[in-house]
Structures are given as structure tokens and as C-alpha cells.
Amino acid sequence: MxxxxxxxxxxxxxxxxxxxxxxxxxxxxxxxxxxxxxxxxxxxxxxxxxxxxxxxxxxxxxxxxxxxxxxxxxxxxxxxxxxxxxxxxxxxxxxxxxxxxxxxxxxxxxxxxxxxxxxxxxxxxxxxxxxxxxxxxxxxxxxxxxxxxxxxxxxxxxxxxxxxxxxxxxxxxxxxxxxxxxxVTPMPPKKILVLGANGQLGKALRRLYEGDTSVEFAGRDAIDLTAEDSLTNVNWKNYATVVNAAAYTAVDTAETPDGRSSAWNVNVTAVARLARIAVDHDLTLVQVSSDYVFDGSEKTHAEDEALSPLGVYGQTKAAGDAVVTVVPKHYIVRTSWVIGDGNNFVRTMSSLASRGVRPAVVDDQFGRLTFTADIASGIRHLLETRPSYGVYNLTNDGPEQSWANIAADVYELSGSSRDDVTGVSTEEYFAGKSASPRPRNSGLALAKIKASGFAPVPSRERLVAYLKDGA
CATH class of the missing domain: 2.60.120.10 (Jelly Rolls)
Structure with missing residues (x-):
């Protein structure tokens, strides 16, 4: 030889x-x-x-x-x-x-x-x-x-x-x-596993991937992130990617003793277990983050801004983000003001408009609505195109608005008068109430996700369609 x-x-x-x-x-x-x-x-x-x-x-x-x-x-x-x-x-x-x-x-x-x-x-x-x-x-x-x-x-x-x-x-x-x-029966690819599949985002992902056998969905009844035994019983070799759509999101309740414990358990301890699994099995981990990881002192938040959470919910989301960064293959999808199935701000305002109620709504917090269908589409885009791993802001596009301005849009689109909505300050709205501190500016810069080839739909366009479908 x-x-x-x-x-x-x-x-x-x-x-x-x-x-x-x-x-x-x-x-x-x-x-x-x-x-x-x-x-x-x-x-x-x-x-x-x-x-x-x-x-x-x-x-x-x-x-x-x-x-x-x-x-x-x-x-x-x-x-x-x-x-x-x-x-x-x-x-x-x-x-x-x-x-x-x-x-x-x-x-x-x-x-x-x-x-x-x-x-x-x-x-x-x-x-x-x-x-x-x-x-x-x-x-x-x-x-x-x-x-x-x-x-x-x-x-x-x-x-x-x-x-x-x-x-x-x-x-x-x-x-x-x-x-x-x-x-020969061809060998199927490793699958995507969506956790928290019965929540707002989980339901949007179910609709997006309907009929796709390469994606599996697990609600808390199937895989409970807070129960370590539930995770060890999964054959992780069958999966290439895990999308964590589960989270504790009760912002105000998180400030109570029981709520604080639950928020840390779901948003940090469970995420740490999942991150360890992702490292051990070479999985891509998709984690959904929040504008609450910032204090709102900047008008618009870029992906590389230092974390500065105000309340317990924001602190747990920031800690979860930090944990996920140790996973070599990770996407942290940071979003804000999420609207999907279930109770949410748009549905509440639509209901009030239909009943002739004239609400007082906060007018000194600014951001963009994000519809779960677009978060789901953005996640699929990242997994299909595989840009560099890291953090990606993902909201709907368009000008940043106050909650009061969005409420007025809902009233107008529902056939009521914009003038039925009265703007009040955060301090006035929460006077005498127990509430978590909130960032005044929740706008997220979208240049990075756009550079990856994803074009977020304007929030106004999504709002019109959402109300038309009977929100």
C-alpha cells in the first residue's frame, strides 16, 4: 500500500x-x-x-x-x-x-x-x-x-x-x-419538541405546525418542567430542538410570597434543568424572553443591552435568560405585550367597548403588541434558516404606542369612539393596588431579526385581523 x-x-x-x-x-x-x-x-x-x-x-x-x-x-x-x-x-x-x-x-x-x-x-x-x-x-x-x-x-x-x-x-x-x-422505510429526522404546548404560544405553534409529524407537543400534563422525574423520563435522543413555551407570567402575583416561589421555580429552576439536558444531548434550545428584563430607561432596547429587571417576574426571566446562554445552541426570543388565545388586553378592551364602558388606561408605558402567530412564525424562521445563535428581539412592527393609544385603536375598530378611552399615569392607575413595577419603555429593536430575513408584520395589521376574527 x-x-x-x-x-x-x-x-x-x-x-x-x-x-x-x-x-x-x-x-x-x-x-x-x-x-x-x-x-x-x-x-x-x-x-x-x-x-x-x-x-x-x-x-x-x-x-x-x-x-x-x-x-x-x-x-x-x-x-x-x-x-x-x-x-x-x-x-x-x-x-x-x-x-x-x-x-x-x-x-x-x-x-x-x-x-x-x-x-x-x-x-x-x-x-x-x-x-x-x-x-x-x-x-x-x-x-x-x-x-x-x-x-x-x-x-x-x-x-x-x-x-x-x-x-x-x-x-x-x-x-x-x-x-x-x-x-426501505426512510429514517425520519430528529424532532422538535414544544413544551408548554397548551399555553398561548403553544397553541399558536400547534396551528403553525399542524400536520407536521416532525414536531411534537407536550403540555404540563405530559411533561412538567417543575418535576425533575418528568424530564428524566423523556428519551431526549429523539429530539434535535426543544422550544420552551412554558413560563410563569402572573406579573403582579409574582410579588407575593407564594408567587415569588412559583415564578423562580418555573422561570429559573426548571429552565436550568432544561438547559442541562440541552447541553448533555446537544439540543438546540429556544427560550422565550420578555421586555420585563429591562427597567425601561432606554427608549428602545437592543439585544445586547445589559439586563436591569425591576420586579420579581422580570428578575426570573432575566435569570432564565442567563442560564440559557450556557447552552451552545440557543435562541432567546425576546418579546413584549403578547396577544393570543385566552384573556388578554385586546380582548378586555373589545369587551368593554361592546358594553359601552369608558375605561381609564395607562398612557405612559410604551411598546408594541406581539401576536403569538408572529412569535411562532419567527421561531420557525430561526429554526429553518439557522442564523447565529443568541438573542433575537421579536415583536410586531410599526410605531411604539401607549396602552391607552392601543385601547383607543381597539375601540375605534370595534365601532366605538376613541374618546371613550381616558389616559392616566401608571401611578394613578395603580394607586392603592399591589402591583409589580413595570418598564415605561418596552420597545424592542428589530434590526437583528430583520437582518436574518424575517419581516415582522405591523401590529396594526394584526390587530385589525384579530378583532375581525372575533377577539
Whole structure:
């Protein structure tokens, strides 16, 4: 066997999405050779996913012509040759448009290939005493075999031209019995799990993803974030992303002794458990944040503004945000003045207008309404386009308004007079009441989410449609 020494580390794309062939630097002299088979920093810099391998396996093959496969496992693999030479064949067995795509290549110790979860792997040894090595990002278990997808080595659709004809090669009986491509059930992608699926945002996400089997929903009855046992019973290997739509949002009740404890339990302690799970299982975690993490001293709040919460609710949301930042793959979606299913400000004002009530509404707090349908769409946009991880403000667009001005809009759109709404200061409105302090300015800068390609709908447009649908 002749190995080409001193090649540069280089990546080569293949016809199968995500499958990348690598040239590895091998250094040799009269004693033999040495190579860096896996070097995380260099590989990641070259574009290889940081797939966090946890187990290394070696297949030793005594005779040339030994043929194994085609096996698609539920984990990613970084494959190379330690000694000898192989003919490798890879077939995409994942759900999607590239299902059935084939790539073949000869590999010696100076090459390696990255094979994503669900791509079938097979090889045929071209020399005696060949060792084939796998670096994988999940621990092998007998239970995992039930998640494999297989394809017959002789499948006519794949049409793999084996150097040594299969009838002359060494195959196992199991490999001979694998199905043809037409009988293969494609391996589905890992799923998105939405927690808090019965709340306002959870319901909007349900509507948005209706019929999409790659998204699962769990309300508190199924997965209770405040119960550690409830989280440990979940098979997190089935998921790639978790959207946490659960939160404690009773702003004023959070100032009471019982409310304070509940707010910290749901918004911080439970989020910390979820963050640990996301780190351990390499999940993308989507966390929904709030304008209450700011004191409102700035007219408009950018994503990088220092957190400065005023009340208990805001403090718990800020603490939850800080916890989530330790997750390498995270999106913190910061929003304000949320309107969706259930009781909310717009429905209250619409009801008052229909009954001829002339309310006094706060006129010195400013921000934008955010409709849950748009938060859901923004989350889907982030997960589909994958911009840089971090914090993204997400509200509806348009001018910032006071609560009183929004109430007047509701009255006008409901056929009542804007003059029926009287503006009062925060101090006047809450005089004699027990209430949490509120930020006076809740406007969130939208430049970052817009730069990612998402265009928030103007709040006025959404308000008109919301009232028309019978809010």
C-alpha cells in the first residue's frame, strides 16, 4: 500500500448532503507513518459539524473482499482507515429529496469521511488485515439497533459497482437479507419538541405546525418542567430542538410570597434543568424572553443591552435568560405585550367597548403588541434558516404606542369612539393596588431579526385581523 504523505487537510463535498470526504495529513519516514486522525479544532474550522463524539469503534477484517453494510445508524460517524484500504459506499436513507443518493470512494489511511445520522454506510476491504474505524456521537446499545435503517448491498437502484463481485465476497447472512430500496422505510429526522404546548404560544405553534409529524407537543400534563422525574423520563435522543413555551407570567402575583416561589421555580429552576439536558444531548434550545428584563430607561432596547429587571417576574426571566446562554445552541426570543388565545388586553378592551364602558388606561408605558402567530412564525424562521445563535428581539412592527393609544385603536375598530378611552399615569392607575413595577419603555429593536430575513408584520395589521376574527 502506498500512502501519499504530507497532504494538506482538505474537505471535499459529495452528492449526499452532509457527507464530506477529508484528506488527512499523514507524516511518514523510514519508520512508518503518523497522522492526526481527528483534531476537533482543525475539523470544526474546516466546516465539520462539532458533533461531539463519545465512542470509538474498530472493525478489523482479515481478508480482502470482506463486505459489510449497508447500515444507517441513528448517530453521526467520522470514519477512517487505520490500516489497509477499502472501497466505501454510502447511500442516503433519510427522509427527504436526497433519499437514495449514492457516493462511493476508495479510502486509505490518508482519508476520512463524515457520515450524518441516517446515511447508510458500507465498505469492502481491498487488502488483507484492514482496520476500519468509527468515531461516533452516541453510545452503542442493543436498544439502538431497533432504530437502524438497512439497505441490501446488491440493491439494483443504488447500483453500487463493487470491485470484488458480491458473489465472491465475504458477507454475513444478515447483510444478505436486507431489503431493496423500494422496501426501505426512510429514517425520519430528529424532532422538535414544544413544551408548554397548551399555553398561548403553544397553541399558536400547534396551528403553525399542524400536520407536521416532525414536531411534537407536550403540555404540563405530559411533561412538567417543575418535576425533575418528568424530564428524566423523556428519551431526549429523539429530539434535535426543544422550544420552551412554558413560563410563569402572573406579573403582579409574582410579588407575593407564594408567587415569588412559583415564578423562580418555573422561570429559573426548571429552565436550568432544561438547559442541562440541552447541553448533555446537544439540543438546540429556544427560550422565550420578555421586555420585563429591562427597567425601561432606554427608549428602545437592543439585544445586547445589559439586563436591569425591576420586579420579581422580570428578575426570573432575566435569570432564565442567563442560564440559557450556557447552552451552545440557543435562541432567546425576546418579546413584549403578547396577544393570543385566552384573556388578554385586546380582548378586555373589545369587551368593554361592546358594553359601552369608558375605561381609564395607562398612557405612559410604551411598546408594541406581539401576536403569538408572529412569535411562532419567527421561531420557525430561526429554526429553518439557522442564523447565529443568541438573542433575537421579536415583536410586531410599526410605531411604539401607549396602552391607552392601543385601547383607543381597539375601540375605534370595534365601532366605538376613541374618546371613550381616558389616559392616566401608571401611578394613578395603580394607586392603592399591589402591583409589580413595570418598564415605561418596552420597545424592542428589530434590526437583528430583520437582518436574518424575517419581516415582522405591523401590529396594526394584526390587530385589525384579530378583532375581525372575533377577539
Amino acid at each position: 502506498s500512502i501519499e504523505f504530507s497532504k494538506q487537510l482538505k474537505a471535499h463535498d459529495t452528492p449526499i448532503p452532509g457527507v464530506v470526504l477529508y484528506d488527512l495529513p499523514v507524516h511518514g519516514d523510514n519508520r512508518g507513518w503518523f497522522k492526526e486522525n481527528w483534531q476537533r479544532e482543525k475539523m470544526v474550522a474546516l466546516g465539520l459539524p462539532d458533533f461531539r463524539p463519545v465512542q470509538n469503534n474498530i472493525s478489523f477484517n482479515e481478508k480482502a473482499g470482506t463486505t459489510r453494510g449497508i447500515h444507517a445508524e441513528p448517530w453521526d460517524k467520522f470514519i477512517s482507515v487505520a490500516t489497509g484500504r477499502i472501497f466505501g459506499a454510502w447511500v442516503d436513507l433519510r427522509e427527504g429529496p436526497s433519499f437514495g443518493a449514492v457516493f462511493t470512494a476508495e479510502l486509505d489511511p490518508s482519508q476520512a469521511i463524515f457520515i450524518p445520522r441516517g446515511v447508510g454506510n458500507a465498505f469492502q476491504t481491498l487488502e488483507d488485515n484492514t482496520a476500519y474505524t468509527y468515531l461516533v456521537n452516541d453510545h452503542w446499545s442493543a436498544d439502538a439497533q431497533g432504530q437502524y435503517t438497512f439497505l441490501n448491498l446488491a440493491d439494483e437502484t443504488a447500483g453500487i459497482q463493487w470491485p470484488i463481485p458480491l458473489e465472491q465476497a465475504e458477507l454475513s447472512d444478515k447483510d444478505k437479507a436486507h431489503p431493496r430500496l423500494g422496501d
